[in-house]
Amino acid sequence: MVRIDTNTGQLDEGWKYPPGKTGVGAIYGSPLVRDGVVYDAGYSCKGNVCAAEVFALDAGTGNPVWSEGGYNLASKVVGRAAFGAGVLVFGTAQVGQKDDTPGYLYALDPAQDAGKQLKDRVQGRLKWRVAVDGVVFSGPAVADGIAYFGTVGRTLYAVDLKDDVRYRDNPSARILWEFKAEGAITSSPLVHDGKVFFGDFQDRFYALNVEARRQGHQGAVSAANGEWAFNSEGWFWAQPVAEGGVVYAATLSGRVYALDEKTGQQRWTEPVVIKGQVVAAPGFVDSQRGRALAVPSGEKDVVIVRLDDGSIQGSLFTRGPVKSSPSVVGDFVFVHAVNGEFYTFSSKSFELRNCVITRGKEAGGRCS
Numbered sequence: 001m002v003r004i005d006t007n008t009g010q011l012d013e014g015w016k017y018p019p020g021k022t023g024v025g026a027i028y029g030s031p032l033v034r035d036g037v038v039y040d041a042g043y044s045c046k047g048n049v050c051a052a053e054v055f056a057l058d059a060g061t062g063n064p065v066w067s068e069g070g071y072n073l074a075s076k077v078v079g080r081a082a083f084g085a086g087v088l089v090f091g092t093a094q095v096g097q098k099d100d101t102p103g104y105l106y107a108l109d110p111a112q113d114a115g116k117q118l119k120d121r122v123q124g125r126l127k128w129r130v131a132v133d134g135v136v137f138s139g140p141a142v143a144d145g146i147a148y149f150g151t152v153g154r155t156l157y158a159v160d161l162k163d164d165v166r167y168r169d170n171p172s173a174r175i176l177w178e179f180k181a182e183g184a185i186t187s188s189p190l191v192h193d194g195k196v197f198f199g200d201f202q203d204r205f206y207a208l209n210v211e212a213r214r215q216g217h218q219g220a221v222s223a224a225n226g227e228w229a230f231n232s233e234g235w236f237w238a239q240p241v242a243e244g245g246v247v248y249a250a251t252l253s254g255r256v257y258a259l260d261e262k263t264g265q266q267r268w269t270e271p272v273v274i275k276g277q278v279v280a281a282p283g284f285v286d287s288q289r290g291r292a293l294a295v296p297s298g299e300k301d302v303v304i305v306r307l308d309d310g311s312i313q314g315s316l317f318t319r320g321p322v323k324s325s326p327s328v329v330g331d332f333v334f335v336h337a338v339n340g341e342f343y344t345f346s347s348k349s350f351e352l353r354n355c356v357i358t359r360g361k362e363a364g365g366r367c368s
Contacts, residue, residue: 001027001040002358003062006329009344009354011364015062017055024053024070029080029090029139030280030325037065037112039088041077048097052077054090056110065112067121073106079139079188082147083110085161087127089147091136103136103151104129105159128171130159134184138198139239143191143210146176150185150198156206158196158213177213181206188239188281190247193261195226197247199236204229205249205257207264228264232257233271239281241293243307248293250278256295258310268310274303280325285333285347289313294333296322302335304350316345317352319367341367 001024003015018024025044032039036059043052054077055070057063064070074096081090087107094102106129113121134153141148147159156179160167167174183202190197191210199205209217212225221227234251241248246267250256254274258267276299283294285304292313293305302316316326320339327334328347335343336358344354355367 001031001038001057001062002363004342004356004358006332006334006344009356011342011356011358013364017057017062017064019062024055025051028078032081032083033059034083036060037110039081039110041081041090043076043078045076050074050076050093052092054081054088054108056088056112063114065114066125067113067116068125071108071125076135078137079149082140082142084140084142084147085145085163086110087161089140089142089161091132091138091140091149091151093135101131102134102153103132105132105136105140105147105149105157107161128167128174130157130171130174132157137186139188141189141191141196141239148189148191148196148198150181150187150189150200152184152186154181154184154200155179156181156185156189156196156198156208158210177218179206179208179213183235187236190240190242192242192247195261197240197242197249197261199232199240199249199251201235203232203234203251205232205236205240205259205264206230207247207261226262230257230259230264237277237279241281241284243284243291246307248282250282250295252277252279254278254297256282256293256305256310258307270310272303272305272310272312274312275299276321279323283326283328283333285328287313287350288348294326294328296324296326296335298323300337302326302333302345314350316343316350318343343367 001017003012024042027042038057041054053070076093088110107127134151158176160174181200183200209225234253256272276297295303304313318337320337333345340359
C-alpha cells in the first residue's frame with residue numbers, strides 16, 4: 001500500500017506498507033479510512049495454502065497501530081472491511097486446509113495499542129467469528145449495527161454486530177436472517193432507504209426490505225413488502241450505487257442498469273454497454289454536461305455515463321484495466337489501473353492532469 005499527495009500528484013516514497021520488498025499479497029478491497037487509521041487486507045496463495053494479513057496503519061506515518069503488526073490468518077480476504085458497533089468486520093474463505101467450514105465473518109477489536117506496555121495491549125484481537133455456508137468475497141455493508149454480506153453459497157446474511165451476552169457462547173445466534181439467492185453472491189451489498197440491494201451469478205438483482213426481513217418475513221421476494229428482483233444479462237460483482245431514487249448496477253458483461261429503487265423498473269430505454277467487465281463500484285461525478293456515472297472497465301478506461309438518459313459522454317483514458325472504484329474529490333477523479341499507474345483527471349473536462357507510477361523500479365516517476 002502506498003500514499004499519493006492529491007495536491008501535487010507525487011508518490012510519498014517514505015510511506016509504504018510493508019516497508020520492505022516483500023508485500024502482503026494481492027489487495028482487492030478498497031482501503032477503509034477512519035479516525036486517522038487506514039484499514040485493509042492482502043493475501044497470497046501457494047497452491048491451496050493461503051496466508052492473509054489484515055492491517056491497520058497510521059494515515060500520517062504508515063506505521064502499524066496494532067502491537068502485533070497485522071492480524072494473520074491462513075485464508076483469503078477479498079472484500080473490503082467495515083466498521084460497526086465498535087468492531088472491524090470482514091469476510092474470509094475457509095481458515096486452514098483442514099477447516100470444513102467454507103467461510104466466516106470475522107470481528108476484530110480495532111483498538112490502537114502499538115507502543116503500549118504489555119499490560120495495556122489488546123488481549124486477543126479476535127472478538128468473535130460467525131461460520132457461514134460459503135466463501136465470502138463480498139465486503140460487508142453495515143447499517144444500524146447489522147452487517148449484510150453474501151457468500152458463494154448463494155446466501156445473503158444479516159448479522160448483528162452488537163455486544164450482547166446472548167451471543168458470547170453462541171456466535172451463530174448473531175445471524176438475524178438469511179435469504180437464498182438463485183446464484184452465488186460476490187457483490188458487496190448496498191443498504192439504502194430501508195432496503196438491501198445486491199446481485200448474484202444467475203443474472204438476478206435484488207431489493208429486499210430490511211425491516212420486513214427482521215420482523216420475520218422469510219423466503220422468496222415479496223412484492224407486498226416492496227421487494228423486487230430484476231432479470232439482467234450478466235453476473236454481478238461490482239457493488240451497486242444509488243442516487244435520486246435510482247440504483248445503478250453493473251455486470252461482468254459490461255452492462256450498466258439504472259433501476260427504480262421502489263419498483264425495479266428500468267429508468268433508461270436500455271442498459272449502457274461498455275467494453276470489459278465491471279468489477280468495481282462506479283462513482284458519481286459532476287461534469288460539464290451534468291451529473292454522471294464514472295464506470296471502471298476491466299479492459300481499460302473509465303466510461304462517463306449521463307444519469308438522466310444513459311448516454312455515454314466520454315472516457316477517462318487509461319493504459320491498463322481498471323478494477324478499482326474511481327475516487328472523486330472536488331473537481332478531480334482519481335483512477336488506479338492494474339498496471340500500477342495512478343491517474344488524475346478533471347471531472348469537468350475529462351482531461352488528464354497527472355499520472356504517476358506506483359510500483360516497480362520506476363515508482364514515483366511520471367507515466368511516459
